[in-house]
Amino acid sequence: MNKGAIKLREELLKGMDAVDMLGLTSKPYKIEVELRGKITRDVVEEISRIKKEPDWMRRLRLRSLELFEKLPMPKWVPGIEEIDLEELAYYVKPEATIAKNWDDLPKEIREYYEKLGIPEAEARFLAGLYAVMDSETVYGRVKDALKEKGIVIMSMDEAVQKDLPILKEYFMRIFPPSDHKFAALHGALWSGGVFMYVPKGVKIPEPIEGFFLIGKAYEGQFEHTLIIADEGSYVNFIEGCSAPRFAGYSFHDGMVELYAHKNAVIKFTTVQNWSRNVINYNNKRAIAESGARVDWFEGSIGSKITVTYPSTILKGEGAVSRSMVVSLSKGPVIKDTGSKMIHLAPGTRSRIVNKTISAGGGVNIYRGLIKIIRGAKYSQADVECDSLIFDDKSKAHTYPHNQVDEPTAQVTHEATTGRLSEPQLFYLQSRGLGEDEAKSLIVLGFLSDILVELPFEYLNVLNRVIQLEFKELGSVG
Amino acid sequence: MQTALKVQNLKVRVGGKEILKGVNLELNYGEIHAVMGPNGSGKSTLAYTIMGREGYEIVEGDILFDGVSIKNLPADERALRGLFLGFQEPPSIPGVRFSTFLIAVINKRMGAPDLTTLKDPKKLREIYNLLNEVGLNRSVLSRELNVGFSGGEKKRSEMLQALLLDPKVIILDEPDSGLDVDGVRKIAEIIKELKAKGKAILLITHYARLFNFVEPDKVTVLVDGKVAATGGPELAHMIEEKGYQVVRQQ
Numbered sequence: 001m002n003k004g005a006i007k008l009r010e011e012l013l014k015g016m017d018a019v020d021m022l023g024l025t026s027k028p029y030k031i032e033v034e035l036r037g038k039i040t041r042d043v044v045e046e047i048s049r050i051k052k053e054p055d056w057m058r059r060l061r062l063r064s065l066e067l068f069e070k071l072p073m074p075k076w077v078p079g080i081e082e083i084d085l086e087e088l089a090y091y092v093k094p095e096a097t098i099a100k101n102w103d104d105l106p107k108e109i110r111e112y113y114e115k116l117g118i119p120e121a122e123a124r125f126l127a128g129l130y131a132v133m134d135s136e137t138v139y140g141r142v143k144d145a146l147k148e149k150g151i152v153i154m155s156m157d158e159a160v161q162k163d164l165p166i167l168k169e170y171f172m173r174i175f176p177p178s179d180h181k182f183a184a185l186h187g188a189l190w191s192g193g194v195f196m197y198v199p200k201g202v203k204i205p206e207p208i209e210g211f212f213l214i215g216k217a218y219e220g221q222f223e224h225t226l227i228i229a230d231e232g233s234y235v236n237f238i239e240g241c242s243a244p245r246f247a248g249y250s251f252h253d254g255m256v257e258l259y260a261h262k263n264a265v266i267k268f269t270t271v272q273n274w275s276r277n278v279i280n281y282n283n284k285r286a287i288a289e290s291g292a293r294v295d296w297f298e299g300s301i302g303s304k305i306t307v308t309y310p311s312t313i314l315k316g317e318g319a320v321s322r323s324m325v326v327s328l329s330k331g332p333v334i335k336d337t338g339s340k341m342i343h344l345a346p347g348t349r350s351r352i353v354n355k356t357i358s359a360g361g362g363v364n365i366y367r368g369l370i371k372i373i374r375g376a377k378y379s380q381a382d383v384e385c386d387s388l389i390f391d392d393k394s395k396a397h398t399y400p401h402n403q404v405d406e407p408t409a410q411v412t413h414e415a416t417t418g419r420l421s422e423p424q425l426f427y428l429q430s431r432g433l434g435e436d437e438a439k440s441l442i443v444l445g446f447l448s449d450i451l452v453e454l455p456f457e458y459l460n461v462l463n464r465v466i467q468l469e470f471k472e473l474g475s476v477g
Numbered sequence: 478m479q480t481a482l483k484v485q486n487l488k489v490r491v492g493g494k495e496i497l498k499g500v501n502l503e504l505n506y507g508e509i510h511a512v513m514g515p516n517g518s519g520k521s522t523l524a525y526t527i528m529g530r531e532g533y534e535i536v537e538g539d540i541l542f543d544g545v546s547i548k549n550l551p552a553d554e555r556a557l558r559g560l561f562l563g564f565q566e567p568p569s570i571p572g573v574r575f576s577t578f579l580i581a582v583i584n585k586r587m588g589a590p591d592l593t594t595l596k597d598p599k600k601l602r603e604i605y606n607l608l609n610e611v612g613l614n615r616s617v618l619s620r621e622l623n624v625g626f627s628g629g630e631k632k633r634s635e636m637l638q639a640l641l642l643d644p645k646v647i648i649l650d651e652p653d654s655g656l657d658v659d660g661v662r663k664i665a666e667i668i669k670e671l672k673a674k675g676k677a678i679l680l681i682t683h684y685a686r687l688f689n690f691v692e693p694d695k696v697t698v699l700v701d702g703k704v705a706a707t708g709g710p711e712l713a714h715m716i717e718e719k720g721y722q723v724v725r726q727q
């Protein structure tokens with residue numbers, strides 16, 4: 001083992017997380033605007049004014065605020081008691097204008113991204129990248145070829161400022177603010193994110209990435225991503241999330257809306273690696289028209305608490321969706337994850353694969369929904385939930401819910417729970433692997449059938465993060 | 478002959494119960510040392526304790542490997558120093574391919590920081606040759622480690638690892654159990670080959686059947702956690718004929 005690996009191992013044994021491994025500590029950087037305190041009409045108006053928004057968006061924000069005030073606090077969400085919204089800054093604008101070149105960013109901000117290897121990833125395999133710091137997009141660049149094909153891609157804020165006519169048809173129409181209290185809060189306070197429109201028949205083989213960074217404690221991030229894939233198009237979007245470790249918590253209440261028109265394909269991938277002080281509620285929903293396909297991949301590695309259920313409404317005949325979630329709860333962490341598939345048309349198919357790993361007292365909860373309405377003839381839904389539990393302190397719960405009103409539809413559900421066993425560990429150790437390496441190998445084995453289905457770029461990133469978390473098996477020397 | 482492993486007055490407790498009650502044993506390089514004994518005599522406990530399994534608490538005594546105490550080292554460190562244990566019943570590890578496992582183990586020994594891609598392509602050729610030698614099909618490499626392996630495949634896989642990892646001391650816990658005669662003959666051949674390479678071999682077995690194919694140089698008989706008898710191959714044959722009653726009466 002080389003020096004780097006030894007150091008890494010020592011640090012890991014001290015119980016730090018992958019974010020620390022990357023040397024991300026919260027460093028000061030200049031802030032232009034910061035709003036905190038009671039969330040009022042005036043504050044929401046102020047955000048809209050700063051962002052020079054058209055009136056319909058201002059009204060959408062205010063309507064969302066009203067809903068937020070009216071809707072009850074959901075009691076089922078873990079971590080709710082830890083959030084004091086008045087303590088949080090819900091709009092933070094770093095002192096930086098949107099850059100097209102990494103060198104144009106302030107050094108303190110650029111360094112974060114460099115440590116995370118983002119510019120390198122962009123150069124290697126991305127067709128475009130948008131980076132959001134706190135509440136605002138600080139970097140955005142796409143390959144010229146994309147624009148030539150008529151693809152519209154820009155920061156969400158810019159799209160709103162430009163008042164693109166298409167926006168009004170979709171923005172928070174897929175995931176309305178009335179859905180629940182935190183969807184409403186998102187509607188009132190959203191800032192940052194990516195807007196993308198892919199024209200008919202246009203296929204983008206290389207992925208586009210949105211990277212979201214929370215730089216400080218006691219801050220809320222409410223970025224909004226909207227992707228519209230027109231008929232027969234193809235898009236692969238990767239979302240990365242990270243935050244340095246800071247004293248005090250931060251709150252993430254982001255939203256992703258996807259619309260796959262007839263025969264379009266959207267692959268949406270998330271590598272969530274928030275530091276251990278981020279409370280993460282994420283709202284993700286897609287609509288798939290006939291013959292369309294939506295694939296969700298979610299690697300939920302970091303954060304203190306995560307609540308996220310990627311959902312697809314299979315609206316058109318023959319629409320297909322798949323959701324694969326890998327969730328790791330290591331230490332005092334709660335992950336409440338799962339997927340929802342709503343079958344509204346005949347011949348629709350969905351598949352959910354949920355794999356959770358609970359270690360060191362971590363808790364994983366799977367909450368899933370399969371709904372097949374009457375008339376969605378011969379639709380099929382398959383659910384697979386596998387849990388790997390490391391020790392007696394750690395837990396995994398599974399709450400699948402099926403609501404099938406169509407007699408010709410078929411739903412299958414498989415669930416397994418495995419425990420890391422002492423004989424397995426001893427066996428691997430007796431061959432010379434350290435305890436951490438042995439665990440890492442067992443984890444990668446547990447995930448193997450899901451890993452082979454992941455896009456290559458994603459696999460790289462996820463592999464790296466898992467290896468950092470589950471210690472140093474792999475290329476981290 | 479040079480001493481490889483020295484077990485000195487070893488007393489071992491497992492789950493609060495004393496299983497080994499003062500065992501002495503010496504294993505030399507180039508030698509096959511058989512440890513025999515009835516069920517529950519502490520044979521496997523001895524193997525696990527030498528390898529450093531957690532929960533096998535040494536209350537007294539020591540284990541010296543090349544003259545150095547290893548009793549406080551974790552299992553992986555013992556392995557890297559040249560100790561190998563062939564399991565009686567290796568556990569299955571779902572999702573981990575046999576090839577992935579072998580690559581990780583080889584890379585670790587070569588000091589490669591990346592355990593997932595084979596650093597030295599020559600090793601692959603070696604693995605293929607060894608598969609052939611132990612009588613395993615190449616397709617076993619893409620199967621999950623020990624998952625659905627037949628009894629024979631498990632034993633052959635353990636022997637393959639003993640050959641591949643090139644340890645100095647090889648402990649084999651019931652390497653022939655559940656095998657047919659051809660299988661036993663194959664295992665015996667490999668043990669002889671390892672001996673010829675100068676390895677020190679601790680051969681743990683309940684039955685003396687294996688000794689029809691490979692003669693031990695020394696035999697130690699354990700009964701109730703203590704050494705009940707020591708001798709040469711004739712002791713093994715006597716036990717095979719008359720059972721463990723012989724040593725119990727001594």
